[in-house]
Every structure is written in C-alpha cells, then in structure tokens.
Amino acid sequence: LSSGNIRRGAFILFEGVDRCGKSTQCKLLVQSLQSRGIEAELWRYPDRTTAIGQMIDKYLQSKEDMNDAAIHLLFSANRWEKRDLMLDKINSGVTLVIDRYGHSGTAFTAAKNVPNLDLAWCKSTDAGLPAPDALIYLQMPVEETLKRAGFGGERYEKTEFQKEVLKNYEKLSNDSWNYLDASKSIEDLQEEALKIALDAIEECKKGKAMGKLWD
Ligand code: NYM
Ligand code: MG
DSSP states (O other): OOOSSOOOOOEEEEEOSTTSSHHHHHHHHHHHHHHTTOOEEEEESSOTTSHHHHHHHHHHTTSSOOOHHHHHHHHHHHHHTTHHHHHHHHHTTOEEEEEOOHHHHHHHHHTTOOTTOOHHHHHHTTTTSBOOSEEEEEEOOHHHHHTSTTTTSSTTOOHHHHHHHHHHHHHHOOTTOEEEETTSOHHHHHHHHHHHHHHHHHHHHTTOOOOBTTO
16 A cells, blocks of 8 residues: 555454345344444445356256256356456555355355365365454354345255355364354344444554455
8 A cells, every 4th residue: 555644444254154134234233334424435345246246146046957067167257257346445544344245155065975075175265365353253053044135036045055064164164263153133233243343443444454365
C-alpha cells in the first residue's frame, strides 16, 4: 500500500454448511457496518455472474455434469479471477464481507471422496489467494439445517454429503476461526459477528498485513 493515509479494509469471511444462515448474516453485517460509516461490500462465492460462474451455476443446478477435478478447478478459478479486484478494493479501504471462499471449495470437493481429490489437493489450487482477516464459522448440526426452507434445491444439498462437508470443515479449522452457534437468534448472531468484524477492521487499520491461503 503506497498511500500513507488510506488504511486497508478487512476481509471478513462467513463459512458453514448449506442453510446455516451465512447469507442473512453477511447482508446484515454489511448494513450495520455501512450504518457506522464503514465502507463495506457484500461478495459471495461462487460469483455466478462471470463466464466461469455461469458454468458453475449450471453444474450446481444439475443442468450440466462435469468431471470432479474440473469443477473444483472452476470454483477455484472463480476466486482467482476476482483476486485482483478483491485486493484493489481492500487496499483502497473497503471492507469485504464474503459469503464462502476456498474453505467451501475444499470442504465440498473433498466430501466427494474421489481418489486423488483429497484435502491437500483441494487446498493446493487456492494456495496464495488473499486470506481472510476474520473467519466466522456458523456452527449447526446438519439435522437442524434440513428443517430450514430451501434445503435440497441444488446439487450437494443432501444430508449424508453435508455431514461429510461438516467433517471437512472441522479438519480445516484452527484456533483463529470464530465459531458461532448458528441456532441463536438472527439478532444475537449479528451482534457477535459485528464485534468480530469491528475488531478485525481495527487491526487492519493499525497496519496488519494481508495473509495468504493456506499459510
Ligand atoms: N461450493 C461453493 C463448492 O462446492 N465449492 C466452492 O468453492 C464454493 C465457493 O456451491 N453448496 C458449493 C457450496 C454450495 C454451492 O453455494 C453454492 P451458495 O452459497 O449456496 O450459492
Ligand atoms: Mg446454496
């Protein structure tokens, strides 16, 4: 960052199994940051608006099938194609609140239990991407998510598969993750998420360097 007075924004990531409430919390967090005068944007992966994202969308809606390694690489490429813009935004002071990232990429592909596509291989394609400054993991048993509206509409939204995904998240997790109990009320979760985000934004303002996946 060359300019002396612009402080970088933070990268706040939400992760968790399907239907745990990530999208709701992301939206609310961006709103409350903005209402505090903090420049913030909501991003999500997959970003279905790009050419690569449209291929991913067709795959998720089961309109097309694809080799498991190939679709994994597309999910990863979808992050790499947005990498420069991500860094530009963050370095110009914008805080990005992102709904899923490479942690989903690895947890979901590895849940397929395809030979060679193990955790290490899945992680490798994302190595070097910007790392989140705070990762908020919404913790919820798969049985609870099944009760929520919309479950089952897309590929991967199957009980046994989601249980494998959850196990993979546990294998990827470390002490830096912020675990929130996703069964709490939307308001309580929002309060906890906001506190985590404000702390991360403060650290970034003080000059904390951007990290890289999976260092
Ligand atoms: N997903 C998401 C992957 O399999 N790999 C990835 O890299 C990412 C970012 O896509 N079931 C899966 C997780 C979800 C699905 O996500 C679509 P969403 O948040 O429902 O749009
Ligand atoms: Mg979904």
